[in-house]
Amino acid sequence: MSDHDHNHQGHHHDHDHSELSETELRVRALESILTEKGYVDPAALDVLIDLYEKKIGPRNGVRVVAKAWSDPAYHARLMKDATAAIAELDYSGRQGEHMVVVENTPEQHNMVVCTLCSCYPHPVLGLPPVWYKSAPYRSRAVSDPRGVLKDFGVTLPDTTKIRVWDSTAEIRYLVLPMRPAGTEGWSAEQLAELVTRDSMIGTGLPKQPGEIA
Amino acid sequence: MDGAHDMGGAKGFGPVVAEPNEPVFHDDWERRAFALTVAMARPGGWNIDMSRFARENRPPEDYLSKSYFQIWLAGLETLMIERGLVTREEIESGKVLSPPKPGIKAIAPTEVTPAIRRGGPTEREAKAPAMFAVGETVRMKDIHPVTHTRLPQYVRGHLGTIEHNHGCHVFPDTNSLGKGEDPQWLYTVRFDGPELWGKDSDPTLSVSVDAWESYLERAS
Numbered sequence A: 001m002s003d004h005d006h007n008h009q010g011h012h013h014d015h016d017h018s019e020l021s022e023t024e025l026r027v028r029a030l031e032s033i034l035t036e037k038g039y040v041d042p043a044a045l046d047v048l049i050d051l052y053e054k055k056i057g058p059r060n061g062v063r064v065v066a067k068a069w070s071d072p073a074y075h076a077r078l079m080k081d082a083t084a085a086i087a088e089l090d091y092s093g094r095q096g097e098h099m100v101v102v103e104n105t106p107e108q109h110n111m112v113v114c115t116l117c118s119c120y121p122h123p124v125l126g127l128p129p130v131w132y133k134s135a136p137y138r139s140r141a142v143s144d145p146r147g148v149l150k151d152f153g154v155t156l157p158d159t160t161k162i163r164v165w166d167s168t169a170e171i172r173y174l175v176l177p178m179r180p181a182g183t184e185g186w187s188a189e190q191l192a193e194l195v196t197r198d199s200m201i202g203t204g205l206p207k208q209p210g211e212i213a
Numbered sequence B: 001m002d003g004a005h006d007m008g009g010a011k012g013f014g015p016v017v018a019e020p021n022e023p024v025f026h027d028d029w030e031r032r033a034f035a036l037t038v039a040m041a042r043p044g045g046w047n048i049d050m051s052r053f054a055r056e057n058r059p060p061e062d063y064l065s066k067s068y069f070q071i072w073l074a075g076l077e078t079l080m081i082e083r084g085l086v087t088r089e090e091i092e093s094g095k096v097l098s099p100p101k102p103g104i105k106a107i108a109p110t111e112v113t114p115a116i117r118r119g120g121p122t123e124r125e126a127k128a129p130a131m132f133a134v135g136e137t138v139r140m141k142d143i144h145p146v147t148h149t150r151l152p153q154y155v156r157g158h159l160g161t162i163e164h165n166h167g168c169h170v171f172p173d174t175n176s177l178g179k180g181e182d183p184q185w186l187y188t189v190r191f192d193g194p195e196l197w198g199k200d201s202d203p204t205l206s207v208s209v210d211a212w213e214s215y216l217e218r219a220s
Helices: A003-009 A012-035 A042-055 A058-070 A072-080 A082-088 A137-141 A145-151 A190-193 A197-201 B028-044 B048-056 B060-065 B068-083 B088-093 B109-118 B193-197
Strands: A097-105 A108-112 A161-166 A173-178 B135-140 B159-169 B184-192 B205-212 B216-218
Touching: A012 B028, A012 B068, A012 B088, A042 B088, A042 B109, A042 B193, A058 A173, A058 A197, A072 A082, A072 A097, A072 A145, A082 A097, A082 A108, A097 A108, A108 A173, A137 A145, A145 A161, A145 B193, A173 A197, B028 B048, B028 B068, B028 B193, B048 B068, B135 B184, B159 B205, B184 B193, B184 B216
Parallel strands: A097 A173, A108 A161, A161 B205
Antiparallel strands: B135 B159, B135 B216, B159 B184, B184 B205
16 A cells, blocks of 8 residues: 555554644644634534544444334334434434434345545444545445455355445435344343444444354 | 545545544544534534535545545635635634634534534425436436536436435535525435446445436436
């Protein structure tokens, strides 16, 4: 990989330090200019950052999936009107205004991408990881999803159809993975241990009961 | 615009490399650049489509060599300079050189959480009946707008099936230019892999995009 690729992937290597500190200085200067002009309140920025680092994240989506797996009435509501069903758990708003849940089955595996930028369902998954925003994922998810799955160490049966959802508008997609076998009688709290972020994007599968302690 | 951001189907970018236990932000400047961008939208008076256009409308080598939040920063600078909120000289010197634009009110800390939880729904009341029905075959128009569009190049000219009607939504192509919301019917359109990628495509693949009515034409 060239230096160029490293940079785009957001990785930080020694050769990037001078450039990054330049960016850091630029952002600091910008914040002080905007504050001095009265356009931003730095305390409001702190609230925003805290929200996205501590409150909005994949643990929210994990609760949605675990509840859908363990509560058939909730599952039905989630498939019919995902925005409303997700709001029942108190998750709503920016980049999740119009939610759709797509369910994996033995016949069809779903994967979500935004080829044009980085659209992602923030209220349930938080901010997207670097790979989701990167050129390799955005370019190949729509043309070679099995190859992308291989990059994640996932191989699906040849008979499973693959459906890719390109988030080109303001509809945001959450994948409902298949509930692992051997979890009969598990509570929503126990099931939540099996749900991974990537399984809700479609680039991964949930953990199996034997994988958790 | 047919820019470097429109990546669907492009080749040569290599494998997807995931970072284990990735943090939400990798550096403090990413935190601040993200928060500044979100917090400036309302005082700055731009919408999400204008922000997206400000980020993608740059030379391919610039788009591809900047990190994600560096693109956000560059987009924010563009939006503010365009509106006379700050000058290029102020950004480069790091000093305030001109008085603030009057009448601009910062978002207060107490306003942040309610605003994020409210978000910005894009569905609007329908003014006319939908032109296409679920199950209908449509062709994506082969158009190449020089300004913002959400019609990716890889589906243009191809045949797909209307799978869902999401109601009328704000149209990014006009909203990004400040020419109004022009709400249009929004459809999920599904394509078979071989229709998009030819005979070597994975035969089990199908891909969908969400497309506004004016991106579509009748198949025959």
